[in-house]
Amino acid sequence: MSQQALADKVGVTRQTIFAIEKDKYSPSLEVAFKISNEFGVPLETVFNYK
């Protein structure tokens, strides 16, 4: 899935998806859940707390 496709589904900009991937932005719980739902995996599989 492309960054733009995920961004459109989650309702954020492509830059935000890029920032999340590069660890430059911690998304809100709402966006985090939406992303994990898109991939059909639990939240802790996509995100981890450092």
Next chain:
Amino acid sequence: MDFSYREKSLIASLGVTLLIFGWYLYGAFSNLSLNPEPPGFVEIIILIIWVAVLESIIQGFLASMKKSQVEDERDKFIEKISYRYSYGFLSACIWFLMVQILLDTWFDNHLMLTTPYGMFHFLLLFFVLSEVIRFGTQLYYYRNGV
């Protein structure tokens, strides 16, 4: 360097603010050091209106371009942080000017800063600097992450 659309529009806003108000304030402070008296009330008002209108037109144009882009939670968060820094700076400057007025009153010193003409331009300078801080902070956080 690869800049996003939002970063480019922020750089443009920053440039416009610096160029227009920088040009005006440079002229104003050059005159201020030589002659603390205003060159003429009507001339200043006309010039200020001209500068403000020009700046508003360009900023409005840039803002309308930015509005066509989707704004999400990250944009709002960065905007909120930048307003906090900008407000903090402006508050500090206003307090600084208030102390200057008090010192001027107590010690009867006629500082250049506290003449009405000087005060007006320092206030304008502080407003412009707070805008520069707002744009600069946004650029910093878009580049380095939040």
